[in-house]
Amino acid sequence: MTIIERVESLLGAMDLAEKIGQLNLLAAGEGLVTGAGQPTALSDRLANGGVGAIFGTKSLASARALQERALAGSRLGIPLFFAEDVIHGHRTIFPLGIAMACSWDMGLIRETAAYAAAEAAAEGLHQVYAPMVDVTRDPRWGRVAEGPGEDPLLASRIATAMVQGFQGPGLGAMLGAGSASGLGASGHVAACLKHFVAYGAPQSGRDYDNASLSWEDLLETYLPPFAAGLEAGALSVMAAFNAVNKVPMHAHHPLIEGWLRASRAEGGQGFDGLMVSDYTGVKELTPHGLGPAQLAVARALHAGIDMDMVGEDYWRELPALAHHGIDAPDAGFSLGAERIGAMIDCACRRVLTFKARLGLLDDPFRGMAETARPPARDKGRALARKAAAASAVLLENNGILPLARGARVALIGPFAADRANMLGTWSVSGRAEDVVPLDQAVAALTGVTPARAWGADIVDESWLAARLNVHGVTVDRDPRPEAEQIAEAVAVARGADIVIAALGEAKEHAGESSSRLSVDLPAVQLRLFAALAALGKPLVTVVFAGRPLSLAALSKQSDALLYAWHGGVGGPEGVADLLFGAAEPSGRLAISMPRHGAEAPVTYASDPSGRPSPGRFAKFLTGWLDLEDDAPHFPFGFGLGYAPVGYGPPRLSRDTAPASDRVTLSVMVVNHGTRTAIETVQLYASDPVAQVTRPARKLIDFMQVSLSPGESREIGFSISAAQFAYPVAPALETACWQRDPGLIRLHVGANSRDTQMVELTWRD
Structure with a gap:
């Protein structure tokens, strides 16, 4: 039986309360494992099938005990799934996300994610709330620590590597109507991309604050890492606490049901996986100004939030909404009872599909064998x-x-x-x-x-x-x-x-x-x-x-x-x-280092201004009067090694080409030192004539190579015209990607500042 057949059969046998229960994601707590403690909200819900998932269990034994209680309380024997915040390691803690991004080493990032997944799975966990792929350019924002830095291409490759590490091989066959054989190989967990979206672009760097930005910036800078993670097969996504262009993300129908879930033919990503709220994110729609609890719940469900984490607003409000609908003309929002019932079915279907993809509908104790062992410490x-x-x-x-x-x-x-x-x-x-x-x-x-x-x-x-x-x-x-x-x-x-x-x-x-x-x-x-x-x-x-x-x-x-x-x-x-020289320095900055504490936000990819070279009108510089140089003190991509690496002049296979062809940029790199050098060769581009202002430079590719003492190596980048497309978006719904024919400047070197340039012309 396929996943679709199994889920539809189960959904058809469920009553309304059971469906709503599946949308309830609660936190584990004290006294909930053996059943000897005082009744709690979680224990009450477990007793009547009112929980779909639990996060925060701390041992395999507690997960097994809670699963047993859930199965006993579920008329249809629907299991829980268990989740945890595994951001940069589980029991074994790896460097912060921003630190791992500075490795620019996708193999290493994939390996650390796989190890974290194995440790988490050995404790009965099925889903981890990672990777955190929020691009940010403001060091004042505290959660820069968890993320991939300032660049969307680097962040996208990290998203891909971490999803692959967490979820393992064998994922493709499970998607859609595929087999219900379970997630990858044993010792893997479902990834959850977060926080959707532009959470790393808050005003003044204040956590939870809102992001007001152009749709072009959203599409080109903040959404690509999510697209990459979905392409890699991420099974779930978490909504962000913030509002984007005045709409809180937990109620952002255009971005969730539109960009995220719509088919590719409709301009979306075709995501059919699980969308979870952040901690009390549905409840927080009320202080965001979107109405009382019942209206907030209706907005969140309509936007595409499948599971309500901790707040239990779905549990409390959806029964009445399913019977009576909601009509809030003062808020410009109205949904009939039949429509809400259909949305509950849709959300429940996605929860059940997620569990099927984890293999839990076939074996509720999958991965929970008492003999399960974590990887070697x-x-x-x-x-x-x-x-x-x-x-x-x-x-x-x-x-x-x-x-x-x-x-x-x-x-x-x-x-x-x-x-x-x-x-x-x-x-x-x-x-x-x-x-x-x-x-x-x-x-x-x-x-x-x-x-x-x-x-x-x-x-x-x-x-x-x-x-x-x-x-x-x-x-x-x-x-x-x-x-x-x-x-x-x-x-x-x-x-x-x-x-x-x-x-x-x-x-x-x-x-x-x-x-x-x-x-x-x-x-x-x-x-x-x-x-x-x-x-x-x-x-x-x-x-x-x-x-x-x-x-x-x-x-x-x-x-x-x-x-x-x-x-x-x-x-x-x-x-x-x-x-002491037992390892070679190879890290490169994934985020610009500010020269001054007040220089924020800051990025290598800033747009050029229209001011001319200042000449004698030095006051009209676009920087600050009290800062000698407004460039980052250490730019994006910067880092030193113990062996000096030299770059030869870059060469193009041809400097004019039809847009349908590919062009190769080659550059010779040589280790001039007596120690091994690990060099990250970086390729940037700029578009001097476009329909909108384009970044002064944008990373379009990179390659990390190890060079023995005295070794020379030619590095080649294959370049296509498609890499230079950019969005034009008066509104999200009317966004289109386009590319201009003509001149492109390519910059190759050791970081975003120290490069050599060649020019390429595309003919359409």
């Missing part, structure tokens, strides 16, 4: 260490790195011995005790224990200390005065040949509800840094953070500057590998 740790080294970006190096393993080193700063902050935000199932801190990692690698001083108070400004009960910052606090802590650090540094300053931000500085007005290091850390720099000793600075920070002060006085992000359980070990 040592394999995960080795992968996490490798990922941390590949994700860190070397921004400055005046020849001091790599360090000799016998060097007399002082390790100074609040992250010299830190564990908890290395995990980063949204490390739900991670454990700080799994982290080997930097001082121990250096000692294990070199055989020499570094002299160390650190002041935990130096992590946090007083404003954050006052909010510890809100943010849960886990740095141990040092009661001594700041001056005493800095004096101790300076004294330790004086006795060393080389100083390593381990600075950054606490993990809860970044993440959800952690937007910041100023993306600078805390002032107290800058004072510590200034005291160390004044010693005049060789100074290596390592920054652990969840977002891009303004680094102008550090780069001026550091002999080497390594941006390590929050690197997960292997973060400090990966940093030690880089500092």
Whole structure:
């Protein structure tokens, strides 16, 4: 029996309450596993078949017990599915999403997602709320930590790699009317693309705030990663908390039922999978201004939200709506009871189809065998260490790195011995005790224990200390005065040949509800840094953070500057590998680093302005009067290695071609050093004459290559005219993609700033 046949048979046997119950997605809680606790909303719902899925279970045993209770309470024996936030690892925490994006290594990203899926599946989980593919260009937004950075092409490739890693092989046969054999191979989970859409474009970088942007920007920048994830087979999508162009996403019919679900012939993506709300997202339509609970529920269901997470508004309001419909002329919204009943059927059908694709309708305990074992933990740790080294970006190096393993080193700063902050935000199932801190990692690698001083108070400004009960910052606090802590650090540094300053931000500085007005290091850390720099000793600075920070002060006085992000359980070990040459620096920025904390949003792909070259009218520059250079201090795509790589002049297979043909751009890259170089060759394009303003540069391809010492290699990019299409969209419904014939400029090089150009002309 096919999935469609199985689902239609089951749907035909269900009553209204059972259908609505399938749309209810609740959170696990205390006292719900054995049945011995006090009754709760979840236990009541389980008893009468009123739950479709649960998120937040913490063990295989709890998932099995809840599944047993659900099956006992369901007249038709419909199972639950179990979900969790597995953003950058499950039990084994990998580097943050923004850090992994800086690896530009799709194979590595796919491998970490597959490992996380195997760990999650071993605990009875079927769906993970990842990948987070929100493009963002504003470092003030806290959730930049979870995402893929500022570029839609890089984000799209990451979306593809993570969906493939989570869901595994064998997906294609299950889609549509395919087999009900279950999701991929064992040890895989369903991906959930989030947050749909433009959640990374809030006004002023304030989390949950709304996005007002052109339809062209939406189509070209924020939607492509979702399209790529769907193309890779993602089985589910989560709606965003924000509103886009005045319509909250949980009620955005044109984007969900239109762009997402409409057929490709109608200009949509043809997505037939599961659409879930974010946490209480349906309920939040009321404070968004879309009406009381019943109207909010009708709007969400009409927009295409299949499952209501936690709020239970569907559970409470849909029975009456299914019987009476809704007529709200003051809100311009009206739906009859028959129409609402059909929408309930449609949403329930998608929930059941999702479960069938997971294999749960055939075996409710699929993947929950009591003998289930997670993947080898040592394999995960080795992968996490490798990922941390590949994700860190070397921004400055005046020849001091790599360090000799016998060097007399002082390790100074609040992250010299830190564990908890290395995990980063949204490390739900991670454990700080799994982290080997930097001082121990250096000692294990070199055989020499570094002299160390650190002041935990130096992590946090007083404003954050006052909010510890809100943010849960886990740095141990040092009661001594700041001056005493800095004096101790300076004294330790004086006795060393080389100083390593381990600075950054606490993990809860970044993440959800952690937007910041100023993306600078805390002032107290800058004072510590200034005291160390004044010693005049060789100074290596390592920054652990969840977002891009303004680094102008550090780069001026550091002999080497390594941006390590929050690197997960292997973060400090990966940093030690880089500092002492056990690994080669290969990270490249996935997001521009601002020169000043107030320089936001910022992107390499900004549109050109109409102002001419200023000449003597310098005041009319489009930047800021009080900033010498308005370019990002370290641009998108930037990163150094230990071996210098040279680029030969780029060559085109032909400089004029019909639009139906492909053209090859070739460039020779050579490793001029004595160490292996891992180079990410990047190709950008600009369209100097178009119908609308186009970005000054746009990434259209990249390739990562490993070069042995002295090795030369020719890199070739195959280019088609279709890559230069862009949207023109007076409205979403009338959007069209078009391409202009004529001149295109191609820029190839090591980052978005340092490139060589060739010109190509397309003939239509």
